[in-house]
Amino acid sequence: MPALDSGKIFAHQPLSFSVSALLWYLLGRAFIVTLFLGGTVFLEFPQSLQSFFIPDLRLIFLLSLTFFQICFSLLWLLRWQNHLRQFVQFQLVWDLLLSILVVYMTGGTASPFSFLFIFVILSSALMATRFDVIVTVAAAVVLYGGLIDLQFYGYLPTGPGAMEMTPSDVFYRLFLNVTAFLLTGFLGTILANRMRYSESLLEQERHDYAELERLNHIILHNIPSGLIVVDGDGVIRSFNFAAVAICGIAVSKAIRSPLTQIFPQLPPEKLSQPVERGEFAYIKPGGEKRILGFNALPFRDIQQKQAGTLITFQDLTETKRLEQNLQLGERLAAVGKLAAGLAHEIRNPLASLSGSVQLLTEQSCLDGSDKHLLEIVNRETSRLNRLLSDFLVFARPRAPEKKFSSVKSLIGEVYDLAKTDPKFSFVDLRLDIKEDKSLLIDSGQIHQALWNLLVNAEQFATPPKKIIIGFDASKNALWVDDNGPGVHGDEKKQIFEPFYSSRAEGTGLGLAIIHAIVTAHQATVECLENPLGGARFEIDFNPDSIKKEAHS
DSSP states (O other): OOOOOHHHHHHHOOOOOOHHHHHHHHHHHHHHHHHHHHHHHHHSOOSOHHHHTOOOHHHHHHHHHHHHHHHHHHHHHHHOTTOHHHHHHHHHHHHHHHHHHHHHHTTGGGOGGGGHHHHHHHHHHHHSOHHHHHHHHHHHHHHHHHHHHHHHTTSSOOOTTOOOOOHHHHHHHHHHHHHHHHHHHHHHHHHHHHHHHHHHHHHHHHHHHHHHHHHHHHHHHHOSSEEEEEETTSBEEEEOHHHHHHHTOOHHHHTTSBHHHHOTTOOGGGGSSOEEEEEEEEEOTTSOEEEEEEEEEEEEOTTSOEEEEEEEEEEOHHHHHHHHHHHHHHHHHHHHHHHHHHHHHHHHHHHHHHHHHHHHHTOTTOOHHHHHHHHHHHHHHHHHHHHHHHHHHHHSOOOOOOEEEEHHHHHHHHHHHHHTSGGGTTEEEEEEESSOOEEEEOHHHHHHHHHHHHHHHHHHOOSSEEEEEEEETTTTEEEEEEOSOOOOTTHHHHTTSTTOOSSTTOOSOHHHHHHHHHHHTTEEEEEEEOTTSSEEEEEEEOHHHHHHHHHO
């Protein structure tokens, strides 16, 4: 907060009042005039009930004149609000004239109403500038002193009933009132300056508080992390927009609700100490499961008692998925590098073994049982050779040769191929393609990945078997659904690892090859649930990567 220069405030004394303050000033003047002059009217004749209703015409005249002047001032003020200083000066001149008139008509030197000048001086100190205060004090001294002198030397007649006073009494009253006027002006100016300075400080504090409130509002509504403030009773007191987006809960529902109602995984005893990088599973109202990471910091009040807890949290679901994909990629790369060499070492003697078996089967001296055994060896050798070929594809994948290809045409080719394959004879195979789109892909590799997904779906589908191949052009998502038992729990983390298979006859390389192909396309593949109740394997092509490669 910038420091206020009290010297400038005291020196210049800018007008710091408003129209409402002037209205209160006018009403205060009316009250004071009515109180003292009206009281004098009714107390001047206390002898009888009849005299109670006989007013002093001079005082009635002054009261009427005062009220007329106030009404005129109010109307003038409402019409000319841009000339407040001139209005104040006019009021001060009028008050001085009214005061000297009251003093003259109520006895002059002996008048008890000389204190009215003090009210005028105080009004000038509160409502006007320092120069106006000096002028007001000087005018009060001149008017009152001039009236006393003129009456003392006989230039002005004294009012009826005025007391005879000696020169010393006159001088004493003059000295007393003039001194009171000067002291009132001096002290009133000091107090008014201090009041203005305090008002300036208060206004600055209000401005700083408003700015702080606005800044706090901007921060709460724009930070990407969810922020919750919980009081000492575990009740939510603040819930920002990011928290609404992450939790899927309206602010009105969250505020004043117990924290355990929103996050049952965060009991109060868990938040009694600071928590850094905590994690918990959260299920949104729609049933979607998310992984949230949070920090918790208890805070204290002025008495150093724990007043509540500040909780910040983020949605780590996507980050966790990327971490799992990265770890899987690192494991696959390590296994692939090691297995590539082993595959070559196995394939060389396997070729020799296969050739030798073929030569033996050509011998005419072999009986039927020996030929049958050699056919088994030759068949298993071929199967092992195919397994090594698939493994080499996984361990050392070919770099994709990308070009723009129609996804609908690609799916159609795989669909036609499946219709001619005997193992899909009893499968209800359907397509779900609302809109075609050309993507920058290696159509051959994506064809292989899609075929592997289709074969995998056929193996796990349950009779009557249903498989759906779909594509969402708005999300660049290609998927295969089946009506099998699905994939649950930790099994989702292992299905893309090589040699992992839930089937006894499976090699565990089909999904690993798919993962390698998809990763080479800078895309992602994940296992989800589908409306059929089985598994959905979805390939998501990164639109940013597609655009970047297309421009390059």
